[in-house]
Amino acid sequence: MTDIIKANQKLLTYNKLPPCKGPKLHAFRDSKAPITFIELLERPGVATSSVQGYVFKVSIKSRVYALKVFKFYKPSDGKQHLSKMREELVTEELAVFHCDPFYAECRAYGRIDELKKKGIIKEKTAADCYGFLRINSEDERKIAQMGVSLWDLPKEDEYRRKAEGSPVRAIVKEYIEGTTIFGLRNCRRMLKNLRLLNEHGILLRDIKEDNYKAGVLIDFGSAWTEPHAIMDAVPREVAEDWRGADMQMFDDMLGDHGLHSRLRALPNIRYQKMLRSWKRSKPS
Known part of the structure; x- marks a missing residue:
């Protein structure tokens, strides 16, 4: 088992993510409960290669949710908006915690939770978010059987070779019709x-x-929530x-x-x- 896999496993044992300064999202309280996958919610006209993850209609403890399961993210992709000279101003760890779509959603929803508690957000602005969870190996197999691939990188890519086998991340949201x-x-x-x-x-x-x-x-996978490392570097x-x-x-x-x-x-x-x-x- 590589250091990358161990680090990714450890991260998903935390009660709040990401583990850096700024807003954080809490873990889903029923993360150990069985998940019943009802259907894959596909967006018409969206190419599979361009999506950050897949949203499923699921049932957990008899309640229906939208479960967003995220693709794996290459740390260097977080610096694509920076020039070569400015790339060294941002560590790869911080680039991941600020740019990986999974952590982007965690940070955005963490800020929304803060604003709700302060009474700044008073009406419904976004689909409710109930926390993050780790997808277990049995559910990973179910997802794979539905034709979903969580890697866009070729199998020979160095990062994929070191990170493949990392736990699958997901966020539980309100299901909206x-x-x-x-x-x-x-x-x-x-x-x-x-x-x-x-x-x-x-x-x-x-x-x-x-x-x-x-x-x-309903989607904060591309969101940048300030303070943001990339914005601070330009x-x-x-x-x-x-x-x-x-x-x-x-x-x-x-x-x-x-x-x-x-x-x-x-x-x-x-x-x-x-x-x-x-x-x-x-x-x-």
Whole structure:
């Protein structure tokens, strides 16, 4: 057993993750209870290679949940937004804890929990999250039998050779039925909630229709929650452009539904500036 596998096993014994400064998510209280897999919830039009994990409709102790099972993440991928010169400013460990989609969700939901306790979040903004858990070996086999692969890396990749056999991570969320109504009133509420998250350091970085369910956010796998190592390692103006990306993407989504003439997240001039900036900074 490699050191990487041992370290990953140890991490999933913690009561809260990730083990670094900043917000954390608690372990799911019924993590030892049997999981009944009802169905794999696939998003139409999304390529398998581009997803960060797979969401299942499950039952645990007779209650239905959405269980997001995460793919394995290569530590060096966390630094893809940095120049070679700036990469050394961020350790691989911190890059993982801040950028791995599993830990990204843990940090975002940890901050949301903080905001709820302080009374800052007063209405439903995101699907409720009930904690993280480790998938046991029997359930790993069930997932594999459903045709799900949790590795995007080739088998000969050095990191995969050292890390394969690590425990599978998952987050338990509220299961939400229904679609989002893109009417003016609902979109105003969605925009208000998104601005609130941004104001408190949660940058979604992936605002699109698929990441909403019944008007609330369901996916934080791309989120950067401040303080964030990558944002701290770049010039201030670059970080500021990144902070505005959610509003630009929300405007794109409004445009897709013909609402631009009635509602905007950004003033028109600011939107055009953000659109050019975001396209330049977005990895190819």
